[in-house]
Amino acid sequence: MTVSFILNGDDVSAKVRSADRLSDLLRDQFGLLGVHSDCRCGRCGRCIVFLNGRLVPSCLVPAFKARAREIVTIEGFSQTQEYRDIADGFRESGMKTCGFCDGPKAMAAAALLERKPRPVAGEILEYMSIVPCRCTDPEALVRAVQAAAESKARRLYRRADK
Amino acid sequence: MRTSDVHYPRDLASALDLLRKRPGALVMAGGTEILREQGGRGISLPPEVVCVHELPELRKAGLTERFLEIGAAATLSEILELGESALPPILAEALSLVANPAIRNLATIGGNIACRARFMDAWPALACLDAIAELRDAGGSTWMNVNRLAGEDRRPAFPEGALVTRFRIPLERWDAYALKKIGPKDYPDPETAVFAFAARVEKGILSEMRLAFAGETAFRSNAAEARMIGLGVPLSEREREAAGEAFRADAAFLPEAQALRFGSLVDAALDLLGR
Numbered sequence: 001m002t003v004s005f006i007l008n009g010d011d012v013s014a015k016v017r018s019a020d021r022l023s024d025l026l027r028d029q030f031g032l033l034g035v036h037s038d039c040r041c042g043r044c045g046r047c048i049v050f051l052n053g054r055l056v057p058s059c060l061v062p063a064f065k066a067r068a069r070e071i072v073t074i075e076g077f078s079q080t081q082e083y084r085d086i087a088d089g090f091r092e093s094g095m096k097t098c099g100f101c102d103g104p105k106a107m108a109a110a111a112l113l114e115r116k117p118r119p120v121a122g123e124i125l126e127y128m129s130i131v132p133c134r135c136t137d138p139e140a141l142v143r144a145v146q147a148a149a150e151s152k153a154r155r156l157y158r159r160a161d162k
Numbered sequence: 163m164r165t166s167d168v169h170y171p172r173d174l175a176s177a178l179d180l181l182r183k184r185p186g187a188l189v190m191a192g193g194t195e196i197l198r199e200q201g202g203r204g205i206s207l208p209p210e211v212v213c214v215h216e217l218p219e220l221r222k223a224g225l226t227e228r229f230l231e232i233g234a235a236a237t238l239s240e241i242l243e244l245g246e247s248a249l250p251p252i253l254a255e256a257l258s259l260v261a262n263p264a265i266r267n268l269a270t271i272g273g274n275i276a277c278r279a280r281f282m283d284a285w286p287a288l289a290c291l292d293a294i295a296e297l298r299d300a301g302g303s304t305w306m307n308v309n310r311l312a313g314e315d316r317r318p319a320f321p322e323g324a325l326v327t328r329f330r331i332p333l334e335r336w337d338a339y340a341l342k343k344i345g346p347k348d349y350p351d352p353e354t355a356v357f358a359f360a361a362r363v364e365k366g367i368l369s370e371m372r373l374a375f376a377g378e379t380a381f382r383s384n385a386a387e388a389r390m391i392g393l394g395v396p397l398s399e400r401e402r403e404a405a406g407e408a409f410r411a412d413a414a415f416l417p418e419a420q421a422l423r424f425g426s427l428v429d430a431a432l433d434l435l436g437r
Contacts, residue, residue: 001168018166018211019204021197041198042265043348054239054267060197061268062190062205064168065213111263129348130264 003067008076020063023047026073034074034103045104045131049073055111055130074103082110085155089148098135105131109145113152119145166207174219174298174327177212181325182300184210189325191215191235191270194261195277198349220272220327223248229333234272234295234326238284239263241271250331252339252360256287259343259356272326275311278318280350281376285311286358287341289382290372293331297324305330309374309382316379316415334370336360338434344377344423352378355420359431368393368435373409375416375424383412395435402432 004013007030014029023037026049035058036046042057049058050072058071077083086106090097097105105128112119112127119127124145125138136144169187171177181187187210190196197205214220220235225248232241238257241249260266260274260283274282275295288308295311297304299321308329313319320326338361345354355377362370371390373383386408393401409428413421 017204018168018207019164021203021205024203037203040203041201041349042194042261045262045264048264051267055264056268057264060194060265062193062197062207065193065215067170108264127263130262132348 001064003064005066005068006070008072008079014063014066016063016066018062018064021059022049022061022063022066022071023058025063025066026058026071032073032075034078036100043132045108045133046101048104048107048130050077050107050111055107057130074107077107077110078103081155082152085152086110086113086148089146089151090144092151093140093144093147095136095140095144098133101131101133101135105133105136105141109148112145113149117153118149164206164209166209166211168211168213170213171217174217177214177217178298178300178325180212181323184212185323186210187212189214189276191220192237192268192273194265194269195273195279195282199279214325215270222328227333230331232271232329232331234275234328235270238266238269238271238274242266250287250291250333250336252290252336252341252358253284253287253331255341256283256356256358259283259341259347261348265348271329275308275329276320276326278320280378281312281318281356281380282350283343283356283376285376285380286356286374288329288331289374289376289380290339290358290360291331291334292372293329295329296327297321298327299324303327312376312380312382316381318380335362336370337363338431340427340431340434342427342430344420353419355423357424357427359427359434361435363395366394368395368397373428373431375413377420379415381412383409386412396437397432397435399436402436405432 026032026035038044040059042060047058052069086109108130121142124142188208189212191214215235220233222233224231274284293308294305340359342357358374360372371387410425413424
C-alpha cells in the first residue's frame with residue numbers, strides 16, 4: 001500500500017508493507033540513519049521521532065500508521081532553533097554524551113520543555129528515561145536539561161523584547 | 163511475511179460494520195503491545211486490521227459531577243493531561259507507571275484493558291474505582307464492569323469480536339488509596355504486576371474497600387473486602403492480622419515470589435487503616 005505523509009516538512013509518499021515498522025521505513029526508504037532501530041520493543045529510545053508533535057518510539061508504530069501524519073526525525077529537528085537551544089544548554093552544562101544518544105536525548109529534552117518550561121529534577125529524570133543510555137549520570141542530565149531550559153527561555157525573552 | 167489489509171474506518175458505525183463483515187480482524191489503536199511483543203524486524207498481523215486510533219467517537223473525554231468518561235482510543239498521555247482536578251489520583255498514578263512518556267504518547271486506555279495476553283497496568287485502578295466499559299459489536303452496546311473482564315480462571319476474558327469504545331469512571335471520594343507496581347517498569351514480564359487498594363471511611367467506620375491485583379492473572383479480593391466492611395477505623399492490631407490473613411488466603415494461587423510481595427503490599431495498605 002502507498003502512504004502519504006509529511007516528513008521533516010516535506011510531503012512524501014512511500015510504498016509500505018503491513019509488516020514494516022516506521023523506524024525501518026524511515027531508515028530504509030528515506031535514508032534517515034539518525035533513526036536507529038536497535039531493540040524494536042520501545043526500550044532503547046534511539047528510534048524516537050515526533051509524530052504529530054508527540055515524541056514516540058518509531059519502532060512501535062506500524063509504517064502504515066504514518067498515513068496523513070507529520071513526522072519529524074532528528075535530521076529535521078536538528079535544523080530547528082529548538083534544537084540549538086538544547087544543544088547550547090547541553091554544551092554549557094558540560095554534559096558529555098556517547099554519540100549514540102545525543103540526538104534522542106535532545107528530542108526528549110525538547111518534548112519535556114514544550115510541556116514544562118521549568119522542569120524539576122524528578123520530571124527531567126522521568127522524561128529522560130525515554131532514552132535510558134547510561135553514558136551520562138543522572139545529576140549531569142538534570143543540570144544539562146535545566147541549562148537547556150535557560151537557553152530556551154533566554155531566546156524567547158529576547159524575542160519578546162524585540 | 164503475510165500481508166494484511168489495513169482499513170481506516172471514518173466513524174464508529176463503519177468500524178463496527180467492518181468488524182461484523184470481517185470476524186477475526188485485529189482492532190488496532192496504539193498498537194504498542196502488539197509490536198513490542200513481536201520484537202523482530204517484521205510485524206506479523208492477521209489478514210485484516212482495522213485502525214481505530216482516529217475515530218472521533220473513541221477520542222472524546224467528558225466530565226460530569228458524578229463520573230469521568232474517556233474514549234478508548236485516548237492515549238495514556240492525553241488522559242494524564244486531564245489533570246488532577248478530573249482524574250482520580252489512583253488512576254493517574256497507575257497510568258504514570260506505564261513504561262515512559264514516549265510509549266504513553268502511543269498507548270491507549272482501550273489497548274491497556276483489551277489486551278488478551280495479560281493484564282496491563284490500568285486494570286487494578288479501574289477495578290478499584292468500579293469503572294465500567296462500553297463494549298460494542300454488531301448486536302449493539304453493553305456496559306460491563308471492568309472487574310468482569312477477568313474470567314473465572316483469573317485470566318483476561320475480553321469478549322471476542324467486541325470493540326471497547328469508552329470507559330465511565332465514577333468520581334467517588336476515597337479516603338485512602340495505595341498503588342504499587344512490581345517488576346520492570348518499562349516492559350511487562352512474568353513478574354510484572356500492579357496492586358491497588360482504596361478505602362472509604364464514614365463516621366469512623368470502613369464503609370467501602372477495594373483491593374485488586376493484576377499481572378498475568380488478576381483478581382479482586384471480594385471475600386476479604388466484604389469481611390472488613392463495617393469495622394471501625396483505625397483497625398486494631400488483631401483486626402489487621404485477621405484481614406491480612408484473609409487477603410493472603412485469597413491470593414494463595416499466586417507464585418511464591420508474587421505472593422510474598424502481595425502480602426507485604428497488603429500489610430502496607432492495612433497500615434493506612436491502622437492510623
